[in-house]
Amino acid sequence: MRLLLVEDDEMIAETVLESMRRLGYAIDWAADGRAAELSLANGVYDLVLLDLGLPKRDGIQVLNTYRKAGGAASVIILTARDAVDDRVRGLDAGADDYLMKPFDLDELAARVRAALRRRTGQKQPIYTHGDLTLDPASHEARKEGVPLPLVPREFALLQVLIEEPARVFRRAELEEKLYGWGEEVGSNTIEVHVHSLRRKIGAEQILTIRGVGYRLKGLE
Amino acid sequence: MTSIRRWLLGWLIFGLAATSLAAGYGIFHTARREASELFDYELRTVALSLPANIATADAAERSRHNFNGLADDRIAIDIWDQQGQLVYHSVKEPALPRYSEGFRSIERDEYRWRVFGLQQPDRFIQVAQPFSVREDLALRLAWRTLWPLALLVPVTIALVLFVVARGLAPIGGLSRALSRRSIDSLEPLQAGAQIPVEIRPLVDALNDLLRRLSDASQAQRIFVADAAHELRTPLTALKLQLQAARRDGTLQGESQTLERMEGRLNRIIHLAHQLLTMAREDANRAASVAPMSLRRLAERSVGDLSLLAEAKRIDLGLEERIGNTSDDYMVQGDEQALGILLNNLIDNAIRHTPEGGKVDVILTRDPQGVGVEVVDTGSGIAPDELERVFDRFYRGVGAQGSGSGLGLAIASSIAGRHGATLDVRNRGEGNGLIVRVGALAPAG
Numbered sequence: 127m128r129l130l131l132v133e134d135d136e137m138i139a140e141t142v143l144e145s146m147r148r149l150g151y152a153i154d155w156a157a158d159g160r161a162a163e164l165s166l167a168n169g170v171y172d173l174v175l176l177d178l179g180l181p182k183r184d185g186i187q188v189l190n191t192y193r194k195a196g197g198a199a200s201v202i203i204l205t206a207r208d209a210v211d212d213r214v215r216g217l218d219a220g221a222d223d224y225l226m227k228p229f230d231l232d233e234l235a236a237r238v239r240a241a242l243r244r245r246t247g248q249k250q251p252i253y254t255h256g257d258l259t260l261d262p263a264s265h266e267a268r269k270e271g272v273p274l275p276l277v278p279r280e281f282a283l284l285q286v287l288i289e290e291p292a293r294v295f296r297r298a299e300l301e302e303k304l305y306g307w308g309e310e311v312g313s314n315t316i317e318v319h320v321h322s323l324r325r326k327i328g329a330e331q332i333l334t335i336r337g338v339g340y341r342l343k344g345l346e
Numbered sequence: 347m348t349s350i351r352r353w354l355l356g357w358l359i360f361g362l363a364a365t366s367l368a369a370g371y372g373i374f375h376t377a378r379r380e381a382s383e384l385f386d387y388e389l390r391t392v393a394l395s396l397p398a399n400i401a402t403a404d405a406a407e408r409s410r411h412n413f414n415g416l417a418d419d420r421i422a423i424d425i426w427d428q429q430g431q432l433v434y435h436s437v438k439e440p441a442l443p444r445y446s447e448g449f450r451s452i453e454r455d456e457y458r459w460r461v462f463g464l465q466q467p468d469r470f471i472q473v474a475q476p477f478s479v480r481e482d483l484a485l486r487l488a489w490r491t492l493w494p495l496a497l498l499v500p501v502t503i504a505l506v507l508f509v510v511a512r513g514l515a516p517i518g519g520l521s522r523a524l525s526r527r528s529i530d531s532l533e534p535l536q537a538g539a540q541i542p543v544e545i546r547p548l549v550d551a552l553n554d555l556l557r558r559l560s561d562a563s564q565a566q567r568i569f570v571a572d573a574a575h576e577l578r579t580p581l582t583a584l585k586l587q588l589q590a591a592r593r594d595g596t597l598q599g600e601s602q603t604l605e606r607m608e609g610r611l612n613r614i615i616h617l618a619h620q621l622l623t624m625a626r627e628d629a630n631r632a633a634s635v636a637p638m639s640l641r642r643l644a645e646r647s648v649g650d651l652s653l654l655a656e657a658k659r660i661d662l663g664l665e666e667r668i669g670n671t672s673d674d675y676m677v678q679g680d681e682q683a684l685g686i687l688l689n690n691l692i693d694n695a696i697r698h699t700p701e702g703g704k705v706d707v708i709l710t711r712d713p714q715g716v717g718v719e720v721v722d723t724g725s726g727i728a729p730d731e732l733e734r735v736f737d738r739f740y741r742g743v744g745a746q747g748s749g750s751g752l753g754l755a756i757a758s759s760i761a762g763r764h765g766a767t768l769d770v771r772n773r774g775e776g777n778g779l780i781v782r783v784g785a786l787a788p789a790g
Contacts, residue, residue, distance in 0.1 A: 137583030141590050148594065206578040228582035228615050231589045294649030335652045336663020337707070338645045344653045 127242060128170055129153040132162040132185065133177045133204065138227075142175065145231050151238070159183020166192050171199045173241055175234075178205040178216065186219050193220035200241040204229070253288040256345050258327065260288050269327055279304060280323045287332065287342050296339040351514050358506045366499050370492055377491045381484035385475065386449060389462040392421060393473045420479050422459075426470040433469070442474055451477070516542050520549065532560035563628075571625035577618040585611055613750075620752040623686060624738070627759050635764070637789035640675035640684070640716055644707055647688040651696060659701050662692070666709040675709050677716045678787040679764055687760040690753040691720040691781050698724035698779070710784070717766075717784035726772040726779045735770055757783075 129151050133139045139155050146153045154171075156162040159180040166174070166188070174192075178185035189201060203216045206227040213224050222244070223237050243251055253260045260267045260281075267274045267284055276284065286295065286303050295303075297316045304319070305311050312318075320340055324332050333343050424441045425434035435441045442454060447463045458477035463470065523535060534553040541549055588611065591597035592604055641664075648664045655662035666673070677684075688707075695705045703723040710717040727735060734740050736758045739751040754770070761768035767784040 135579045135583055138579065138586060141583065141586040145586070145590050145593075206575055206582070227578050228585045231586055231593070292653060294645070294652055296645060333652070333656060335648060336661065336665070338648050338652075338664050341649070341652065344656045 127151055127172050129173045129175065129238070130156060130162070130165055130171045130199075131175045132156045132159075132180065132188065133175070134158055134180050135177075141231075142234070145235070146238070149235060157181075159185070159188050162188050163191060166197055166199075167195075169197070172245060173200045173202065173238060175238075176201055176203050176221070178203060178207055178212070186215060189216070189219045189221060200245050202237055202241055204234075253285075255288050255291045255342055256331075258284075258288065258331065258342075260285055267327075274326050276323070276326060279319055280326065283319050283323055284327070287340065291342045292344075294335045294339050294341045300339070350517070351510060354510045354514075355506065358510070359503055362499070362502055362506065366495060370495055373491055373495065374488045377488035378484045381487045382480065385460070385480045385483070386462070389421070389449075389460065389473050389475055390464075392423070393462055393464040393471045396423065396425070396471055398468075420476055422474045424472045424474075426472075428468060442472065444470065444472060516540065516545055520545060532556050532563065567625045567628050570621055571629075574618045574622035574625065578615075578622075581611070581615050581618060585615065617750040617752070620750040620756065624752050624756050624759070627683065627686070627756055627763075635678045635680050637676055638679050638681045638684070640677050640679070640718060640786065641709060642674065643681065643685055644675075644688060644709060644718060647685060647692055648707055651689065651692045654693070655696050655705065658696060658699070658703075660696055660699055661704045662696065662707075663705075664707045664709070668711065673709075673711070675711065675716050676788060676790040678789045680760075683760045683763065687757045687783065688718065688720075690757045691783075694753050695720050695722035695724065695779070695781070698722060700724065710782075711788075712784075715766075715785040716788050717782060717786060719780055719782045721773065721778060721780045723778045726777055727770065729772070732770060732772075736768075754781075757781075 129146060131139060131142055131146075131153055133142065133155070134157055136157075139157070143153055143155055154165060156165045159182045162176070162180070163183065165171075176185050176189060180188070185203065185205070189203075192201075200223075201221045202223040202225055203221045204225050204227060205212070205216070207213075216224055222241055225234060225237055253262075257270045258267065259271075262285060265281060267276050267281060282304050283300065286300065300316050301311050304316075320332060320334075331343055332340055334340055421436070422442065423434065423436040424432060424444070426444060427433050430444075432441055442452070442459065442461065445452070445461055445463050447465050450461050450463075452459050452461055459474045460477060460480060461472060461474040463472045520535070520541075527533075534556055535549055585608075588597070588604075588608055597604065644664050648662060652662055666675075692705065692707060699705055699722045705723070706719075706721045708719040708721060710719060735754050738755040740755075741751040758768050761783055764786060766786045768781070769784075770779065770781050772778070773780055
C-alpha cells in the first residue's frame with residue numbers, strides 16, 4: 127500500500143508521515159500542487175491525502191486533473207475549509223472522503239483503513255466496537271471473544287448500529303433497515319428488539335437518546 | 347424638539363391670519379368711508395334734482411308718492427323761500443333748523459344727522475339723512491366686501507396644510523426608510539429619482555458613510571475569517587504532534603498534565619472554529635431560507651452531541667411541549683445556520699451542567715410560531731449578568747470548561763436573521779437555565 131500526502135504545512139506533514147509509517151504504510155510527501163501532479167503522474171499510489179489550500183496549484187484543480195487523466199487512487203481531502211459547498215465541490219471533483227482540520231490521528235487512521243478496504247473490494251469487514259465484534263460474512267457476533275446467541279433481527283440491528291457507531295438511529299430509520307417494504311411493523315417492535323439485544327450483549331452497550339433513538343455507547 | 351412641519355405650519359397660518367385680519371380691517375374701513383361719500387353724493391343729487399314746484403304742485407302728489415324711495419332712506423327735505431319761510435317739509439318729524447350751505451353733521455333729539463344745504467336763486471333747500479341709516483347701509487356694504495376674504499382664509503389654510511405635507515413628504519419617506527432598516531443593515535439607501543435636490547446631499551452623505559462602514563466591517567470580517575483560518579493549520583499540526591508524541595512515548599509527563607494540555611489545545615481550536623463561524627454568519631445575512639423540519643434538525647443535533655453528553659454522564663434528550671410525534675415542526679429556515687444555533691445552545695448547556703445532570707431540548711409550537719428550548723440543570727446565570735450573555739467573548743464570572751464566549755453571540759445573530767426571538771432566563775424552580783428560541787416562521 128503506497129500513500130501520497132499532499133500538504134504544504136511542514137509541521138502537519140511530518141507528524142502525519144511519521145504516524146502513517148508507524149502504522150506500516152509507505153507514504154510520500156508532496157509539498158505543493160505542482161509536486162503533487164508530478165508525483166501522481168507515476169500512478170503508483172493507492173491513496174492520496176490531499177490538502178486543498180496549496181501553493182502553486184489548488185487542491186481541487188490537482189484532483190480534477192488527476193481524475194480526468196484516469197487516476198484511480200482513493201482520495202481523502204484534508205482541509206481547513208469547512209463550508210458545505212467547499213465540501214461538495216471536493217466530493218464532486220472525485221474525492222472519496224473528507225476530513226476537516228483539525229482532525230484526530232485515530233480518525234485519520236480509521237478513514238485511511240476504510241478507504242483502502244473499499245478499494246480492495248473487501249466489502250464486509252469485521253466490525254469491532256469496544257469489546258464487541260461482528261462478522262457479517264459468518265453471521266457471528268462476539269463479546270469479549272464469546273459468541274453471542276443472537277436471532278437474525280437482533281444480529282441485523284447490531285450490525286446497523288456497529289457500522290456507524292457514532293450515529294444515533296431514529297426508530298423509523300431502524301424499522302426501514304430491519305424490515306422490507308410492506309412488512310407489518312408493530313409500534314413497539316424496535317423497542318422489543320433493542321430490549322432483547324440489550325439482555326444478550328449488556329444493557330449499557332446500547333444508549334437510548336431520549337426523543338431521538340439509539341446508538342452504541344461511546345468509547346472513551 | 348423642533349419640527350420643521352410645526353414651524354412652517356405655525357408661521358404660515360399665524361402670518362396668514364394676521365395679514366387677513368389687517369386686510370379685513372382695512373377693507374372694512376375703506377368700504378365704510380366709500381359708502382359715506384356715496385351717501386353724501388346721493389344727498390347732493392337729491393337736493394339738486396328737486397323739482398322747482400315741489401312745494402306748490404306736488405303737495406297732492408306727495409300723498410300718493412310720498413317720495414317712497416327717499417322715505418325709505420329717511421331723507422328729510424326742507425325748503426325755505428326767499429323770505430325765510432319754511433315752505434316744504436317732507437317728514438312728520440319737526441323740521442330741522444336751517445343751517446348754512448354745504449355738508450355738516452349735526453345732532454338733534456338723540457339722532458345724528460347728515461345735512462346738506464343748497465342755496466338756489468328762489469329758495470334754500472336742505473336735505474338731511476340720519477346717521478343710523480347711513481351706518482346700517484355702510485356696514486352692510488362693508489360686510490359684503492369682506493366675505494370673499496372670509497372664504498379665502500380656510501381655503502388658503504387647507505392649501506398650506508397640503509403644500510407643507512407634500513413638501514415634507516420626501517423627508518418623512520427618508521426617515522421611515524431609515525427606521526424600517528434592520529440595525530445591522532449597511533445597504534445604501536435607495537436613492538430614487540424623486541429625492542429632491544435639497545436632501546440629496548444628506549442621502550449621499552449617509553450612503554457614503556454606510557458604504558465606508560460596510561467596507562470597514564467587511565474588512566474586519568475578512569480579517570477575522572482569515573485569522574481564524576490561518577490559525578487552524580498550526581493548531582492542527584500542534585494537535586497531531588501532541589497526539590503522536592504521546593502515543594510513541596517521546597513526550598513523557600504526567601498523563602493528567604498531558605490531558606490538560608490537550609484540553610486547552612482543544613479549547614483554542616474550538617475558539618478558532620467559533621470565530622470562523624461568527625465571521626461567516628456575519629457575512630451570510632442574506633442566505634436563503636427554505637422549508638425544513640425543526641424536529642429532524644433537533645434530532646441530528648441531539649444525536650451529534652449525545653457523545654459529549656455521554657462523556658459527562660448527562661442525560662440529553664429531545665422532548666416536545668405538546669406530544670404529537672407526527673408533527674415535524676416545519677419552519678422556514680436556513681438549515682445549516684439553525685443547526686449551528688442549536689448545536690451551540692446544546693453544547694453550552696452540556697458545558698455548564700455538572701456531571702450527572704440533565705439537558706432537555708424541547709420543541710414548542712404556539713401562536714407566535716415554532717420554537718425550541720434548551721433547558722439544563724446547571725448553575726444558571728446571575729441575574730445581573732443575564733443581559734451580557736449575548737456579548738461577544740463574554741464568559742460568565744464562574745465560567746468553567748472550554749467555552750469560547752461566542753456561542754450565544756452566534757446564536758443570537760442567527761436567530762435575528764430568522765426574525766426569531768432568543769431569550770435566556772433562569773429556571774424558576776431549582777437550578778438551571780432556559781434558552782428559548784421562539785417565533786420561527788412555520789412552513790407547510
